[in-house]
Amino acid sequence: MAGSTKTQKTPKAKNWSAKVTRESYALDLEEGVFTWKDPRRIALSLKRSAEQSKRRKAPPFRSAMSMLVFYINRAGRKLDPTQRRILEQAKDExxxxxxxxxK
Known part of the structure; x- marks a missing residue:
């Protein structure tokens, strides 16, 4: 059977988005910020991180929102629906x- 073998991804290539979240050069995020249950606390933490960062390329609002949207999008269907709602509320906050x- 030609073409029936699958190529395996290396763990490094497979989890690049987790590495971005953990080791973002642009923002120094608090540990576990995207797992918190309080949308306002998440928003305040992202705001603080974005405003304190000297390495970001965009204004603080865009940097904070970009990191939040990146996390939501990369988690995809694996993100718990309750946590997704909390993170969407954090965007509003x-x-x-x-x-x-x-919006």
Whole structure:
């Protein structure tokens, strides 16, 4: 059977998004920030990290929102629905903290 063998991904290539979340050069995130149950606390932590960072390439709001959206998107269907709701609420909290209109 030609073409029936699967190529295996190396663990390094498979988990690159986890590494970005853990070792982001742009933001120094608090440990476990995306697992917290309080959307406001998550938003405040991301805001603090973005504003303190000297390495970010975008304004603080965009850096914080980008990291949050990145985590949600990369988790995909593996993200618990309850935690997804909390993270979506954290996006709204982040917008409020920066005086941006809600979507």
């Amino acid at each position: 982040l917008r409020k903290l920066y005086g941006r209109p809600a």
